[in-house]
Amino acid sequence: MKSTMMQVPLSLNHFLERAKLYHPKVEIVSRMPDKSLHRHTYADFHRRAKGLAEALVKAGIQPGDRVATLMWNHYAHLECYFGIPAAGAVMHNLNLRLFPHDIAFIVNHAKDRFLIVDDVLLPLLAQFAKDVNFERIIVVPLTGKPVPRGYEDYEGFIGGATDDFKCVEVDENAPCGMCYTSGTTGSPKGVVYSHRSTVLHTLVAALPGGINVSGTDTVLPVVPMFHANAWGLPFVSTFVGAKQVFPGPHLDSESLLDLYQRERVTVTGGVPTIWLSLLQTLRANPGKYDLVPGMRMMVGGSAAPESLFRGFDEFGLEVGTAWGMTETSPLGTVSSLKPSMRALPKEEQYAFRIKQGMAAPLVEIRLVGDNGEVPWDGRSVGEIQVRGPWITGSYHDLPINESSFTADGWLRTGDVGCIDSEGFLQLTDRTKDLIKSGGEWISSVDLENAVMGHPAVLEASVIAVPHPRWAERPLAVVVLRPGMSATGEEIRDHLAKTFAKWQLPEGFAFVNEIPRTSTGKFLKTKLREMYKDWKWE
């Protein structure tokens, strides 16, 4: 027998049309380069995104063709998120924090036909323009100045829209977007999302046990729209009709706090380093900011220190964690405390809150060690492997490699963690971030979270540095809070309460800044290079 259900493909176009039908007056607010606020509505968004789609089709873009974006987070980027797929094409967002030669490699590898670029990013484009060959370059005039000669004006490009353009419908497994990994090793690799994968990811991300977003929320993604689809927040927000607020190029704490307060933001997302800086600004300006009580701050990208959760708790703001990567769309796990955990005293809840949570619904997870799958006992560590409808099963135009995929078809993430008996994942270290000291493994992540728990420490990263006797020993690279001081000895005493002596950092390097990856993570490869000749005392 057969099911009698209709065969209706999952499509981003449904989200686009739904936004117009049900939420035409809801606002989309964007911070412009001059710091002014640009406001329009879902009705505007719908008209303009469809105008973009129509213009792309008229310009000869065919289903599956790539249209690249080089943009900050703002209304026009959101139009690209939906307008490019509505043309049947593939939105390929370029990470503007990569080295120009890497961007050129990615553009050429993806065979991007058109580029849509912010006018304020034309100087970046100039750095790799000679190495790529876009057929057309369309410039978003964010500054309001005329678009330089030789480029097309985005407003003119989308301006000729008719009212009767129908979105191009493609198979639900057809591609709608792509993103390259910003891996610290090897060439960037392309992940290609489908309408199906994006729709399913959106449904799950919006769930109460997920990021929990509805039409009553106001969402501000700090995480860039050129990085893992800003964790899917633009798709989720548009889908449920939430008000959207975009920070443009202004990601400093003061600008963000101003937007949170002014626009009554209820949901936001970013990496730990952004939140550490924000927390510092809140502490330095007591009573200055009036934020929505209980604003949910999603943290991802890397494990966040417990001090971050405690810090924001003081301000009535709720940090929640998730784990994922470009290859996982990106929601792999998300933390939502179970009723049994919520019943615990607040102090005991932190042990669960800092973990990355359960596999997102429809995703399967397992940990694999040297001897196969490891048990969910909260101690056994293994590589995180995942499988699911929005997990990549290959890389664009590359052969399937056993270092990335298992024989039975799971993604090898390269991230390492343990899972407790409740099913909560806790990230420990990427394999290469573990420190092997005298034959024993030391977790750099545990150490750096503990170092950041010291009141005088603003940020810290712990790396393995070669040691003549122990092979490797941990070195803590520390940024102190402005106006505060601490010695390595004091920090070591602080750590000695929770770590065995042999696990303690062997040395401390005090610096003003820790180098970061393009997505704000500590750049441990760089640190290891900088300190490889560290003189142990």
Next chain:
Amino acid sequence: MKSTMMQVPLSLNHFLERAKLYHPKVEIVSRMPDKSLHRHTYADFHRRAKGLAEALVKAGIQPGDRVATLMWNHYAHLECYFGIPAAGAVMHNLNLRLFPHDIAFIVNHAKDRFLIVDDVLLPLLAQFAKDVNFERIIVVPLTGKPVPRGYEDYEGFIGGATDDFKCVEVDENAPCGMCYTSGTTGSPKGVVYSHRSTVLHTLVAALPGGINVSGTDTVLPVVPMFHANAWGLPFVSTFVGAKQVFPGPHLDSESLLDLYQRERVTVTGGVPTIWLSLLQTLRANPGKYDLVPGMRMMVGGSAAPESLFRGFDEFGLEVGTAWGMTETSPLGTVSSLKPSMRALPKEEQYAFRIKQGMAAPLVEIRLVGDNGEVPWDGRSVGEIQVRGPWITGSYHDLPINESSFTADGWLRTGDVGCIDSEGFLQLTDRTKDLIKSGGEWISSVDLENAVMGHPAVLEASVIAVPHPRWAERPLAVVVLRPGMSATGEEIRDHLAKTFAKWQLPEGFAFVNEIPRTSTGKFLKTKLREMYKDWKWE
């Protein structure tokens, strides 16, 4: 170019395994026929549902075969919800409130191979057993008494489970369940759900803007599991790991209120008549019941009167509406107030709260009148037509009929309503429930909701009765609250505040009870028959 995403089919089996992995200790509580409470956990549920699947496969059930259930809402029915699909088979729940000859027709039409039946329902089975031919009949010993000779014991049947049975994986479009419509006209028609349709329906039903269910909820479906999948609540609850509470055969207000209080229920669902009766019991016993503040009571099946929303508001309980039918899995629309509506004074919110809300995400809706699609202006009335991945596109083993489906593939629901400029649907009448008086249409639903707003009225139904001069005139069939009185004249005066004179009921019939369909809706066909010879004054 192709998407690089994994091809992972949507499957109910994922929900089943997830329940065990992440929520093994969460409870499933069932009211037994003797009113005692049966308690077990998701770990028990997982073991037993897989035991059922294994036993079915061993017994020769093949993918796509139908296994019927004739059961109340309880733990074993939940096991069937997942165990039958885990065998690759199709769970076909039989509506125990139908006439026995209709049940026999349905069993034969669906070609059900096995039956799983509550022991307390064996007398019902006896009424149609001679007209059907199940290969095996498996009896759930709810009373604890030995299963009568000639039947198999469910506990024995599932008891031989090994620990290594793997759920049967089928294509995501393969059938997992079926349900026959309980239409008041014509033969019942079969709707066959797929894994894909059920998974997608579940994701959307759980959304914050949907029924809003997470692992922190406790869910009690009053709506029967043999009727439109209990609105999908058992799937949603299992999926998110919510505690589940089942009322068994005890649907009287006292039993329900006792369960709500005792098990701290946060989400429940049922038809208006159930809630009207519950409200009466709450009012008759002030202070007796201590329910979870803000318990969400989903109402569906037919439009609910405003007095119901106001009534439960007095007790701090939140009524929410949805609309759907067996053909729509059943979520077609769901009401979730927009921020702009929440900002209105409470009194003004009722105008939106009583409506059936926006189309569920992934569902498209339109209203079609005699001259094509009607505008969303809050006044224009048309037949509700829908399209989406969990909407039926045909009926099992029947040719596609233009009275049920449009040429462009939408479902004609037979329900009638209008949609306002916010996109909120409001049910008016089924075409045949409209009253044509002197060439003008009168809405029986509007009238009966207003009649139920009179303080002395418990329930009311308004029907069209032939009239010598006006063709038809409205007759109100009224049940008064115990100990209260009202005359037709008084009720008419009450209505005259909001209705034109020609719209007012022409007559009033006071009765002790209004006949109902098997699913608790007022049986208007019966009423029209009963009062067709009404003598107008």
